[in-house]
Amino acid sequence: MDSPALVIAAIGALGIGAQWIAWRTGWPAIVLMLIAGFLAGPILNLFSPEETFGSLLEPMIGIGVALILFEGGLSLDFRELRHSGSAVWRLATIGVAVGWALGSLAGYGIAGLVWPVAILFGGILVVTGPTVVLPLLRQSSVQTRPASILKWEAIVNDPTGALCAVIAYEYFRRISESPGASLFEVVPPLIFAAALSGLIGYCAAWLISYLFPRGAVPEYLKVPVLFSMVIAVFVVSNMIEHEAGLVAVTVMGVALANMDVSSLRSIHPFKENIAVLLVSGIFIVLSASLNWEDLQYLNWRFAAFLVALLFLVRPATVLISLLGSPIPWNERLFVAWIAPRGIVLVAISGLFALRLNELGYGDGNVLIGLSFAVVVATIVAHGFTVDLVAKLLKVKGATRPGLIIAGSTSWTIALAKQMHELKTPVMIVDSSWQRLAAARREGLPFYHGEILNEATEHNLDLNPYQVLVAATENEAYNALVCNEFAHEIGRDSVYQLGEASDDDRRALPESLRGRALFTSGFGVTEVEERQQEGWTFRRTKLTEEFTIDDAREKLGDKAQMLLLLRENGAMRFFTHAAKPEPRPGDIVITYSPQQLKRAEAETARREAEANAGKAKPA
Incomplete structure (x- = not known):
């Protein structure tokens, strides 16, 4: 490569390409960059930095x-x-x-x-x-x-x-x-x-x-x-x-x-x-x-x-x-x-x-x-x-990706409890000690403090948490939290409940908000109403025989799919703009009416009675 511009482009492509492969494979990025440079230089002789840039x-x-x-x-x-x-x-x-x-x-x-x-x-x-x-x-x-x-x-x-x-x-x-x-x-x-x-x-x-x-x-x-x-x-x-x-x-x-x-x-x-x-x-x-x-x-x-x-x-x-x-x-x-x-x-x-x-x-x-x-x-x-x-040496932190939740509400407590039972590291953050009472009663990890306060970064180890859900009662505050943490966690890993009205949509541009949870874009008001109606979180394991379509048929039309939990602990959320691809072994977390559980229990009871009747001798 005789052109300096071409050499610079090649250096950028090799360096960032090595970083991307390291992200995909989990290999040390530095090792891949050394290999890439060594291949381009002394082995393949594609370019020589000393000849290109000189003094x-x-x-x-x-x-x-x-x-x-x-x-x-x-x-x-x-x-x-x-x-x-x-x-x-x-x-x-x-x-x-x-x-x-x-x-x-x-x-x-x-x-x-x-x-x-x-x-x-x-x-x-x-x-x-x-x-x-x-x-x-x-x-x-x-x-x-x-x-x-x-x-x-x-x-x-x-x-x-x-x-x-x-x-x-x-x-x-x-x-x-x-x-x-x-x-x-x-x-x-x-x-x-x-x-x-x-x-x-x-x-x-x-x-x-x-x-x-x-x-x-x-x-x-x-x-x-x-x-x-x-x-x-x-x-x-x-x-x-x-x-x-x-x-x-x-x-x-x-x-x-x-x-x-x-x-x-x-x-x-x-x-x-x-x-x-x-x-x-x-x-x-x-x-x-x-x-x-x-x-x-x-x-x-x-x-x-x-x-x-x-x-x-x-x-x-x-x-x-x-x-x-x-x-x-x-x-x-x-x-x-x-x-x-x-x-x-x-x-x-x-x-x-x-x-x-x-x-x-x-x-x-x-x-x-x-x-x-x-x-x-x-x-x-x-x-x-x-x-x-x-x-x-037992100095390893959390091995599964964690979920940090901003806001202690009945909905976030129910979500945290469900994820905690699935061995996902969870942390609920709220500035109100009173609102955190429910988290304390359930034995859930919590942090009392303002999540946007700089002191939180030093008092709370945020490294185990790769996903953030902002679900306080204030949509503008949720957007602010998501926007603040987007550069640390990643824009695709910060979520909030959907907008409650067209006025909110005009007030909060998409670029400032986190990803809207649920494909229907449930807002804070809708979620609170459903909590009062008795909606609950449920989990369903997918297999080769029991697919996502079977799960949808079993759960019914009202059930809202929230996320897929991979076998390695990775969380993939259903949003208004993205639908993750289900795989065998995934656990589907849904938000469903309470009547669904009652109907299932009644169906299970009837099936058990029918099986017991068949088992009686003639």
């Missing part, structure tokens, strides 16, 4: 990584640290020192690297990488505390690992220029540069938090201004010291996340989309840039190094760091196993490989192939075992 390749990847770290920092709220703060602090201090030392020893003693290269690579290995950790956590349901520890460690340690590599490089560069140089001549200036970069990032965050709420930036310019400022902060900080920009953008993201800038909530979907595009594109570019020459250094010693990294270095780092902490042992062991590496490791390794060669360390070329080997080995090992290890 722009390195700054493009650097800015992409900076935006990813900034987006990750925006997801870090200090309130998450109430239960995991001590563990995160230990991993960011003791863990960095222990991991750097053990990684350097393994590089020298097992991989056979010379000391300068081993020490520099050991510093880079401190990173775990949000670009791979966050997709793994999103893909597998892990309990809140270990997931929070892994997320914070990944984002905080990315710039830390880069700084470790910079410290090692600058030290060996000074030694090559003046052999008498000491470590104390190198470290303090670098620490000062990192602190100054962090201050620049914090000041940029404060400026955004000051300008945005006061209307100094129009709504349509907020995203461009924010991302332009991130890039400017990254570039300026890198001019102070190599890779200090990663510190600056991480601090900027974390600071903004904790400054309560309400206008940032509106850009969350956009920033998440940008992060997905950047992760996909950068992984394709980096894996396609790999050359066969980079792999010629790999041998049995490097294989042994990878084994040591997985089974000795990482577990020892975590277990030593968390000694004496309140974290349970099963969670410590889980965190000790999960440490996939990603973009930052490869990008920084490629950068310093060239610089080490300039200093006369021939092993610098080894870093490129070895960094890719580490990325592939850790992603495959951790990506394919995260669910299994989580189950064995």
Whole structure:
């Protein structure tokens, strides 16, 4: 492919295509992206990013990584640290020192690297990488505390690992220029540069938090201004010291996340989309840039190094760091196993490989192939075992998709009770303690609080719930809840009762509402009337012999089908615009008149009497 435009299109298609296949199959997306890039680059030779982008390749990847770290920092709220703060602090201090030392020893003693290269690579290995950790956590349901520890460690340690590599490089560069140089001549200036970069990032965050709420930036310019400022902060900080920009953008993201800038909530979907595009594109570019020459250094010693990294270095780092902490042992062991590496490791390794060669360390070329080997080995090992290890160590969250219901009414209580009996995780949320009395009497899980309050995100773990039903008595409020959660759960997974009248239909555009439940579009008023008439929820199991048509005939015309519950727990709702395809093994949840149950009971009684009469001897 000679055209840069064609190469960019191919990178986008391969990256997003790999993400889509991962969603369909459940495979780790990063593994598929690495495979796609490797096939397009060194194997099929469809394109070469270095030839296409030339000198722009390195700054493009650097800015992409900076935006990813900034987006990750925006997801870090200090309130998450109430239960995991001590563990995160230990991993960011003791863990960095222990991991750097053990990684350097393994590089020298097992991989056979010379000391300068081993020490520099050991510093880079401190990173775990949000670009791979966050997709793994999103893909597998892990309990809140270990997931929070892994997320914070990944984002905080990315710039830390880069700084470790910079410290090692600058030290060996000074030694090559003046052999008498000491470590104390190198470290303090670098620490000062990192602190100054962090201050620049914090000041940029404060400026955004000051300008945005006061209307100094129009709504349509907020995203461009924010991302332009991130890039400017990254570039300026890198001019102070190599890779200090990663510190600056991480601090900027974390600071903004904790400054309560309400206008940032509106850009969350956009920033998440940008992060997905950047992760996909950068992984394709980096894996396609790999050359066969980079792999010629790999041998049995490097294989042994990878084994040591997985089974000795990482577990020892975590277990030593968390000694004496309140974290349970099963969670410590889980965190000790999960440490996939990603973009930052490869990008920084490629950068310093060239610089080490300039200093006369021939092993610098080894870093490129070895960094890719580490990325592939850790992603495959951790990506394919995260669910299994989580189950064995009992840190797995809810395995079946959950249902969160906004509003405690007689109808929602009946629905929650039915789903709870079918082993579906259910949570009823309401701001009224009085309205939640029925949920308490039925023994149903509930949360007392305002679902739209930001504190709810931190007091209530929303990860187990993949479907939301807003069914309060206020249709406009239901639409607001659905619109708020659409970007987190998915527009196709937020539902509300239908509109009660034509006036409501004109007042609430379809784009603002959730999917309307029931094919008839029952509204709040209709549902309340039917509740008073004694309508109830019923469940019917479909088989090869008993199909959906048989169920409709048995249930009658008045019965309203609400959803299909798949054998794996997935919920597929009947709406005014969609009718899911029934399969054998599905359970149909219907909303039916009470008379239906009485008629069935009477029919069953008559059949039993008739069978008993036939059984009497003549």
